[in-house]
Amino acid sequence: MDTTASPKVTVIIPVWNGGDFIGNAIASVLAQTLGDFELIVVDDASTDNTVDVVGAIHDQDARVTVLHQPERMGVSAARNRGLDMARGAFVAVLDADDVWLPQRLAIMVDVLEQHGVDLVADQQTLVEFGTGRTLGLTMRDAWMQGGADIPLSDFVLMDWPGRKDTRNIGLIKAVMRRSTIERAGVRYDETVHLGEDFLFYACLLVSGARMRFVSTPLYAYSVRTHSLSQLTTPTTGQIEVNRLLREWLCAHGRQRADYARVRMILDYREKALWLQYLLWSLQTRHFLLALRTLPRIGIDVCFLWVMDFVRRKLHLVQSDFNPAIIGKIERRMPLCRPP
Secondary structure, eight states: OOOSSOOSEEEEEEESSOTTTHHHHHHHHHTOSOOOEEEEEEEOSOSSSHHHHHHHHHHHOTTEEEEEOSSOOOHHHHHHHHHHHOOSSEEEEOOTTOEEOTTHHHHHHHHHHHHOOSEEEEEEEEEETTTOOEEEESSOGGGGOSOOOOOHHHHHHTTOTTOSSSOOGGGOOOEEEHHHHHHHTOOOOTTOSSSHHHHHHHHHHHTTOOEEEEEEEEEEEEEOGGGGGGGTSOOHHHHHHHHHHHHHHHHHOTTSTTHHHHHHHHHHHHHHHHHHHHHHHHHTTOHHHHHHHHHHHOHHHHHHHHHHHHHHHHHTOOOOSOTTHHHHHHHHSOOOSOO
């Protein structure tokens, strides 16, 4: 790798046993109309031919570099290794089984430079792994419009549990200013195996980063069809991510003007996650698990959810747990005091 000049963008691809598809991801980066980048592939101790595939590409293009993990440590550790080695003014992360449209880097970097923001995320096309069949878009269109900064509170509400009008906001792959990441001291949490992207972006926003969305789908997100339900099924891992974000907020965001509101949202988001977990437990007939979950939710959330459920049934509104319930909670209960 040329060490005399820093590239504009560092692209990081973590991979484990991706020999059959890593070539497509790399090819989509090399085809970018913005060519001033370095590509760091972090091999997470693959046991297949991944290293050979990437090595052959490196022989043809010196912008491609391979870093080897001594043992399998997970995607977050691999991304952190890439961040530690990054030299670009901007950082972009690409999953090994996903691809970019050729103009993606140029468009995203232009937004970063034109508006002075720290993170830019784009709409995504969900693509069936293996067949390339289009399955739809990741985000609701209304969220991607307007060209305004996304407040931290809105970002968290976009990932409100039980929503059926969108996928998990954590699926997005932002292009970011490396100086902002370093100044905030944020890294991917290596103990988290689901929701690490959401936690990473939210911690940056807590630390004062500015974020915008681009409405054009420039990222093709590969999905195994059998795992589609996992994008919406509640897990205790999501609850742990919520707890970690609340801890980061308390440690680094107490001076924020919206601290009390964001803290309140996170508190009720945790209860809403437990509520979804309760409903899942009942649907799957794990009744003992459901019984153990009840105390974590609280009678206030249960009451408001039941009222919201009845209202929706009476009006035949096809939606799920409504984020507008936050407004009801704010009006009815004195929960805005910091702990």
